[in-house]
Amino acid sequence: MRNYIFYFLLLFSSSISLKAQQIFSNNNYPLTDFRPPLDITPPALAGSFGELRANHFHSGIDFRTNQRIGYPVYAPADGFISRLRVQNSGFGLALYITHPNGYTTVYGHLSRFNPKIAQIVKGIQYKNQSYEIDEFPSATLIPVRKGEVIAYTGNTGSSGGPHLHFEIRDSKTEATINPQLLGISIPDNIPPIIHAMYVYRTNGKPFNEFTPKQYFQIAGGNGKYKINQVNTIHLSGEVGFGIVVNDRHNGASGNNGVYSIELMVDSSKVYTSALEKFSFENSKAINSHTDYPTYLRTKQSIQKSFVDPGNPLQIYFNLVNNGRVVFNDGKTHQVTYIISDARGNKSTLSFNVLADPKAVINTPETPVGTSFTYNRQNEFNKDDVKVGLPKGTLYNDLNFTYKKTAKPQSNAFSEVHQIHNPLTPLHTGFELWIKPDSALLKYQNKALIVNTNRSSQGGYFENGWVKAKPRNFGSFFVAIDTIAPNIIPVNVANGKNMSAVSSMKFRISDGLSGIKSFNGYIDGKWVLMEFDAKTANLWHTFDERTTSGKHRFELVVADMKDNVKRYAIEFYR
Template sequence: MIRILSVLIIWAIVPIFAYSQPVWSNNKYPLVDFRQPLDIKPPALSGSFGELRSNHFHSGLDFRTNQREGYPVFAVADGFVSRLRVQNGGFGLALYVNHPNGFTSVYAHLQRFGPEIADQVKRIQYYKKSFEVDELVDNSLLPVRKGQVIAYSGNTGGSAGPHLHFEIRDSKTEATINPQLFGIEIPDNVPPVIHSLYVYRLNHKVFNELTPKQYFRLTGSAGNYRIHHVTTLRLGGEVGFGIVTNDRHTGASGLNGVYAIQLELDGTVIYSSSMERFEFVNSRAINAHIDYPHYLKTKISIQKSFVDPGNPLKIYSNILNYGRVTFNDGKLHRMKYTVIDGRGNKSTLTFNVQSDNQAVIKTPEVKADTIFKFTDRNEYIKDDVRVILTKGTLYNDVYFSAKKLPRQSYNVYSSSYQIHNNKVPLHTGFELWIKADSTLIPYQEKAVILNASGISQGGSFEDGYVKATPRTFGNYYISVDTIAPTITPLNISEGKRMGNVSKVTFKIRDDLSGLKSFNGYIDDKWVLMEFDAKTATLWHTFDDLTLSGKHTFKLVVTDMKNNAKTYNVTFYK
C-alpha cells in the first residue's frame, strides 16, 4: 500500500541526523547533510527534477540567479572533487563532488571554477590539448568543505539563460535523485495544476499515432478539479487515460514538473509514477511516458497513465494491466487522479465512468510491410536500403513500412527513403544503410546521410553503402561534405597591436557535418581556445606566456569529415 505523506510535515518533526521518508517512496535519504548550493534567498526554480523536456527528463534542479552570472556556488557538504568536465554544449563547465554519505553533488553551466579547481582544469586542458575535458580526479587532490565556494554560477554549455543546474546522484550507480528529498527546500505551498484529461481508445491494440483519443477540458482550482460541464463519461472496451499537469511554486519559481501521479479505479490504485530517481540511460524513455505523437504536433506533453510494454523506466509502481482499463460490465465506476509535488502539495481530479458497450470507438487498422517486435532484434532489407533495430530500441510493436521517394535535387548521391515515420519514438538509434551511386566513389570519405531537413546524421562508406545511426525514423538520403568550416576574426587582423586586448576572438561555423576540433597556436605552441556553442564564439585569453613583442597566431578548425580551415596572422603585444 502506498502511503502519501506530507514532506512539509516530515521536515518539521524529524530530529537532526534523521533520514527523510519522501512522498511515495520506501527509500530513505539523509535529510540534514546538505545545505543550499546558493545563498540567494528565497531559492526559486526555473526547472524542477524530472520535469518533462525534449527527449529527456530534467535531471536536477535549475536554480534561478536573477538573470545574472557570477553568484558564488557552495559545496553542499564536505567531500572531494571527483570529476571535472568542460563541454562545448551540454553542461558546459561542470563540477562533481563525492560525499562520505554515498552521494555525489553536481554543479553545471558554471561561469568559472574556484581558483584551485580552475588551475587543475587548465593543467588538464593543456596536457590533453583540448578545451573539452572529462576527467576523474583522485580523492586526495581537491578536498572541499561544506560551504566552501567552489565555483560561480553561469550560462555555459546548453544553458538557455543564467542559472545553476544542481543534481544529487547515487555515487555507485550514477542514478540521479530528486534533491528535494534531501532537505533542499524550495518554498512551495501551491498545489499542482491539472489542465486537461485525455481518454485513449486502446481496444487491446498497440498504442501509436492512430490510437483515437478524446480531450476533456477541466475546471477547478486550489487542488480540486473536475471535467468541465460533464459529470459522467460513457466508455466501452479497453481504454487508457492521460493528463496534462504541472506545478507552480511560491514566489519567483516558474512552471515546473510534478513529483507523482496516481490513478485509482473504484478506490484501487491501477497506476502510479513518481520522479524520485532515474538512470540517465533511460531518460530518453520520456517519449514512451508521454503521448509522443501528440507532443510532436502540439508541443504539449500528455502524461499517459498506461505503460508501453517496452518502456524501461523504473518510475512506475502499482501498475495493473499496464494501466489499461476495460469497461464492459455496464456499471458506474469512480476514477480519481492524485497529483503531488515535491513538497507534498496535492491536487485531485475525480470523475465517473459509465461502462457502455455501445460507446466503443474502434481503433483503425494499420497496413504495413512487416511487424517489428519490441522484444526482438528487427531488420528490414529492400530497394537498396537496410534498417536494423537492436533489441531494446522500441517501446511497442511497430507496423513498419518504408518506401523510395523522389530524389533530392542538389548534392545527392542516392535515392531518398522514407523510413516509417517520425511519430514512433525510439529508445536508441537504429542502423541505416543506403546504397550509394557510383558517382560517390571519389568522395566516399566525405559521405554523410542527411534527413529531410538537411541535417547530418553522420555516415561512413562501407561495401557500396553509406551507413549511419539516426535517432528517429524519417526521410534520409546520401550527400557529401567537402566544404571546410568558416573562421571570422572579430578583433584581430594582420599586424594589429593587441597590447590592451585581453583576448583574441573569432566566430567559427560549419554548414553540414558539424565541428570536430579547433586548435590555436601562438608562435607554434598550442594555446587554450575556449568555445561557446550558443553564439559560435571562440576565444583565447592571453596570459603571462605571451610576452611583449611580435607573435604569430594560427587557428585550425576541422569538421567531422576532416575538412580543415586555417587562419594565420601576425600580431604585436
C-alpha cells in the same frame, strides 16, 4: 508488483524549520547532510527534478540566479572533486563532488571554477591540448569542505539563461535522485495545476499515432478539479487515460513538473508514477511516458497513465493491466487522479465513467507493413537499403513501413529512403545502411547520411554502403561534405596591436557535418581556445604565455569530414 508506501518526510527550510510532508519513497534519505549550493534566498526554481524536456527528463533542479552570472556556489557537504568536465555544449563547465555519505553532487553551466580548480583544469587542457575535458581526479587531489566556494554560477553549455543546474546522484549506481528528498528545501504550499485530461481508446492494441483520443476541458483550482460541464463520461472496452499537469512553488517560480501521478478506479489504484529517481540510460523513455505523436505535432506534453510494454523506466508502481482500464460491465465507476508535488501538496480530479456498450470507438487499422516486435531485434532489407533495430529500441510492436522516392536535385548520391515515420519514438538510434550511386566512389571519405531537412546523421562509407545511426525515423539520403568550416574574426586583424584587449575573438561554423575540432597556436605553440556552441563564439584569453612583442597566431578548424580551414595573422602585444 512493488508495494508503494507512504512516509512523512521532513525537509529543512532556509530557517532550518521542519515541516512534515507526505511523499512517495521506499528510501530513507539523509535530510540534514546537505546545505543549499547557493545563498540566494528564498530559493526559486527555473526547473524541477524530472520535469518533462525534449527527449529527456530533467535530471536535477535549476536554481534561479536573478538573470545574473557570478553567484558563489558552495560545497553542500564535505567530500572531494571527483570529476572535472568542460564541454562545448551540455553542462558547459561542470563539477562533481563525491561525499562520504554515498552521494555525488553535480553543478552545471558554471561561469568559472575557484582559482585552485581553475588552475588544475587549465593545466589538464594544456596537457591534453583540448578545450573539452572529462577528468576523474584522485580523492586526495581536490578535497572540499562544507560551505567552501567551489565555483560561480553561469550560463555555459546548452543553457537557455543564467542558472545553476544541481543534481544529487547515487555514487554507486549514478542514478539521479530528486534533491528535495534529501533536504534541499524549496518553499511551496501551492498544489499542482491540472490543465486537461484525455481518454485513449486503446482497445487492446499498441499505442501509436492512430490511437483515438478524446479531450476533456478541466475546471477548478486550488487543488480541486473536475471535468468542465461533463457529469459522466460514456466509455466502452479498453481505454487509457492521460493528463496535462504542471506545478509552481512560492515566489519566482517557473512552470515546473510534478512529482507523482496516481490513477484510481473505484478507490483502487491502477497506475502510479513517481519521479523519485531515474537512470540516465532510460531518460529518453520520456517519449514513451508521454504521448509522443501529440508532442511532435503540438508541443503539448500529455503524460500517459498507462505504460507501453517496452518502456524501461522504473518510475511506475501499483500497475493493473499496465494502467489500461476495461469498462464492460454496464456500471458507473468513479475515476480519480491524485497529483502531488515534491513538497506533498496535492490536487485531485474526480469524474464518473459509465461502461456503455453503445460508446464503442474502433481503433483504426495501421498501414500494412512489416511486423516488428518490441522485445527482440528487428531487421528490414532491400537491395539498396538496410535497417536494423537492436532489441530495446521499440516501446511497442510496430507495423514498419518503407517507401523510396526520387533523388534530390543537389548534393545527393542516392534516392530518398523513407524509414517509417518520425511519429514513432525510439529508445536508442537505429542502424541504417544506404547503397550510394557509383559517382560517390571518388568522395568516399566525405560521405554521410542526411535527412530531408539536410541535417547530418553522421556516417561513413564501408564495403559499398554508407552507414549511420540516426536517432529517429524519417527520410534519408546519401550526401557529401567537401566544404571547410567558416572562420569569422571578430576583434583581430593582421598586424593589429592587441595589448589593450584581454582576448582574441572569432565565430566559427560548419554547414553540414559539424565542427570536430579547433586549435589555436601562438608562435607555433598550442594555446587554449574556449568555445560556446550555442553562440558559435570562440576565443583565446591572453595569459603569461604571450609576452610583449610580435607574435604569429594560427587557428585551425576541422569538421567531421576532415575539411580544414586555416586562419593566420601576425599581431603585437
